[in-house]
Amino acid sequence: MYSLVILFCLWGCAASRTFWMDIRYLPGPSAEQPERKQVVAINDFKDLREDSSQLGAWTRPKGRLDTFMTSKPVDQAVTKAISDYFLSRKYRVINYTGWDLSPESLSGIPADLVVGGDIVHLKSEAWTSVRTRVKVHVQLQIHVGKVRERKVLSQKMEISKEIVGVTSRPENIEEALNKELSEAIDRIFQGIL
Secondary structure, eight states: OHHHHHHHHHHHHSOOOEEEEOOOOOOOGGGOOOOOOOEEEEEOOEEOOSSTTEEEEEEOGGGOEEEEEESSOHHHHHHHHHHHHHHHTTOEEEEEOOOOSSGGGGTTOSSSEEEEEEEEEEEEEEEESSSEEEEEEEEEEEEEEETTTTEEEEEEEEEEEEEEEEOSOHHHHHHHHHHHHHHHHHHHHHHHO
């Protein structure tokens, strides 16, 4: 027990570090579905956050602050996560650029649906004293264009969750962020599609 206390104190005194996170979609058990004929065009998402490179911070004992950074740009990671959502549901997915999210710009898109939107919040804050607490905040604004109908549906989804007792490892904090992002994506498209 004494050695655990010493290890905990040494860990708390260590210099601040940067942890790189991989943002991705985690498909749930209901994702397995038959092949679909619909083609979904994924337009690049825009990152509206003030600091587009940072995903949050981890406050450790004695006030040391570790930083969470993204391994690739958040706009690219969320665009891929949206694409993975549709791929896991057996849609045909193509990348598309140039849709300005308006009904007027739907003509000429070689798909049944086109999806785009904004990343308003994507952040994970952690605090460790005796146990680790993680607060995750995800907010997305999604636009789905129905190409043939020349109609755009918009949906905003915000999830803010605090988790207590997470194991003090960066991978677990990354997983918590990805779970909430995936839940936000699932809930948005359940309401639109």
